[in-house]
Amino acid sequence: MLPTGPVGNEINGFRLGMSIEAAKQRAIEKGYILGRGTKSTSNWISFVLANQGQTISFCGDTLSAVAKSYAGELHELVRLVRDWTWTGSDNVSRQIGFVQLVSDQPSISYSYSYIKHPCRD
Numbered sequence: 001m002l003p004t005g006p007v008g009n010e011i012n013g014f015r016l017g018m019s020i021e022a023a024k025q026r027a028i029e030k031g032y033i034l035g036r037g038t039k040s041t042s043n044w045i046s047f048v049l050a051n052q053g054q055t056i057s058f059c060g061d062t063l064s065a066v067a068k069s070y071a072g073e074l075h076e077l078v079r080l081v082r083d084w085t086w087t088g089s090d091n092v093s094r095q096i097g098f099v100q101l102v103s104d105q106p107s108i109s110y111s112y113s114y115i116k117h118p119c120r121d
Contacts, residue, residue, distance in 0.1 A: 011054065011066045011067075011111075012030070012068065013026050014026060016064065016113075019061050032050075032054075035048035041119060043059055044119040045057070053068060057113075059118055060118065064114045064117050071106065077108055080096050081096055091115050092113070093112070094111075095110065096110045
């Protein structure tokens, strides 16, 4: 079974703009293990969903970035690029990456983040 791809501004039920309380509740509902938060500035904190290869980051109380990585293949990457990479006038940046180191299995990552928010310099 392939992982759920990005939909709208949401990855696995974590939608940009959610409150930190709503995101923590979503993690509990889905059985995700919420890692310890890491602060990069006084208002920016990121959490790793340890059993999902996913990171959620908050500016203050607002979910402002969501990223996911998983083992994938080139055909899936091509589909994601065709269907998903665009930056609209909605203040959301969408990014996709593909990495394969030596003989390791390829890895696909994708992320959403607000372009402008109070935690950006």
